[in-house]
Amino acid sequence: MNLGLLSSIMTFSAQRSRGSRAASVAGVLLLSACAVEPGGYVRKLPTDAEVAQYNASVTPDERIVCRLETPIGTNVPRRLCRYIRDIEATSRFHREQLTRVLR
Amino acid sequence: MPTPRSNQAAPSAPLTRKAPCLLILACAAFTYSIFAADAPNHFNEARAQALLVAGQAALEEGDLSLAQTTLDQAIQLLKINEGLYSTEQLVPIEQLMWAQMRAGLWPQLDTSLGYYYWLLERIETTTLDAQLAIAKNMRSLYLEAAAHPSNPMPPRHLSAALRTNWQTLSYIEATLGAEHPALLPWLYDGMLLQFIESRLNERQGLTNYQYKTDGSEFISGWSLSRREAEAASHSIGLSMLDRIESIARARIMTERSQKKALVKSSAGQNTQLSQLNAALALYRGDWERLAENEGKARAHYEEANSNVSFRGVLRAPELLPRPLFETDPAVLTIETKAAENSVTQAWSERFPGVTQRIVDALASNKQVRRAKKAQ
Numbered sequence: 100m101n102l103g104l105l106s107s108i109m110t111f112s113a114q115r116s117r118g119s120r121a122a123s124v125a126g127v128l129l130l131s132a133c134a135v136e137p138g139g140y141v142r143k144l145p146t147d148a149e150v151a152q153y154n155a156s157v158t159p160d161e162r163i164v165c166r167l168e169t170p171i172g173t174n175v176p177r178r179l180c181r182y183i184r185d186i187e188a189t190s191r192f193h194r195e196q197l198t199r200v201l202r
Numbered sequence: 203m204p205t206p207r208s209n210q211a212a213p214s215a216p217l218t219r220k221a222p223c224l225l226i227l228a229c230a231a232f233t234y235s236i237f238a239a240d241a242p243n244h245f246n247e248a249r250a251q252a253l254l255v256a257g258q259a260a261l262e263e264g265d266l267s268l269a270q271t272t273l274d275q276a277i278q279l280l281k282i283n284e285g286l287y288s289t290e291q292l293v294p295i296e297q298l299m300w301a302q303m304r305a306g307l308w309p310q311l312d313t314s315l316g317y318y319y320w321l322l323e324r325i326e327t328t329t330l331d332a333q334l335a336i337a338k339n340m341r342s343l344y345l346e347a348a349a350h351p352s353n354p355m356p357p358r359h360l361s362a363a364l365r366t367n368w369q370t371l372s373y374i375e376a377t378l379g380a381e382h383p384a385l386l387p388w389l390y391d392g393m394l395l396q397f398i399e400s401r402l403n404e405r406q407g408l409t410n411y412q413y414k415t416d417g418s419e420f421i422s423g424w425s426l427s428r429r430e431a432e433a434a435s436h437s438i439g440l441s442m443l444d445r446i447e448s449i450a451r452a453r454i455m456t457e458r459s460q461k462k463a464l465v466k467s468s469a470g471q472n473t474q475l476s477q478l479n480a481a482l483a484l485y486r487g488d489w490e491r492l493a494e495n496e497g498k499a500r501a502h503y504e505e506a507n508s509n510v511s512f513r514g515v516l517r518a519p520e521l522l523p524r525p526l527f528e529t530d531p532a533v534l535t536i537e538t539k540a541a542e543n544s545v546t547q548a549w550s551e552r553f554p555g556v557t558q559r560i561v562d563a564l565a566s567n568k569q570v571r572r573a574k575k576a577q
Contacts, residue, residue, distance in 0.1 A: 146437065155364070155368030167430075
């Protein structure tokens, strides 16, 4: 008998990390959906519901967030999707750079 | 041919060695005959059941300490009698977790949750219905935990309730298909959970738990702003209604194509479609009204009013969201009026605007039963 649901609920008490290959693939697919194709065509981005459903089935390491961001050089906000770990890493890098410059 | 060693008769022991053995056996038999009547059998199956019933009764009466002691004993007995991986343990562990949660014993609850999930991973046979019942129970447990006044981390448990609902949806999609009517109650519940989430005071912490951890550790740093979290929550509610529409419409169309072969007239299906459209417009209007988008709400309500029978359905904000998804205007009218006439009981100070009625609806099986009937 498949116990997929019961084992997936495990993520709440997951002190262990469960590297899921399928989850990574899904994550890459979701992120690649944000890519701008040659010719300026933008592929459909995942909705907030799709993001929430995906995030519920993966480990915190694999979770993504989609939000409106205003890139430098324009006032038009764009919806972008990123891995949380990338946001954290960028933020940490910027903090370190700032500390280095101010020192 | 030599006889195999195992088949050979054992050589008889000398009488001097047999005597003490016989004496010990006689003593044992005598002692048993004296004390058997007095001493209870602690490993008796009936005793485990009696403890379970007593524990459940204590839990219902609010005697949490007695409930924990009794249920703990029942679990130990069931482990011994039925085996370490026995399914019989699930019910008392669930009851024990409710008792621990209501008593505000958070570390003990975490231990029980750990054991419960460990056990679930090892259980070999169970049905889809049983799994969905477990998911529903866990979702209710997390919700109640999030509302508990002594809970130091309510966003963590609310986030777990939301995650459980999403995981259940994913599981039903993977097992029965992405357009299966069994998804309907879980989709509508997902919308109700988004409403509950939108009413949580401490939303900053919630986004941390949603994105960065599943555990109990304290986390800080990056999280979505309140405005972003509200926008995402609102958008998710609308997506849930879109999916409900797509599944319900597909079901009506399938029924229509099946009946067309038999009967030419499809007046019944047209009524069903018209009711579905009006009901969805009504629910979308409710959702916009809850998000204080009065203009959009009015537009949806006008669309719902195009079906005359929906004009009498109440739309007062204090009656929203409706506990169930219903397309029959007569049932909708009756249920909303009943809600208007009953006393509105607030659920928790931490979730202003959430009524006990909503939480009870999430815990009940009414919607699941309807979905099954419709299948």
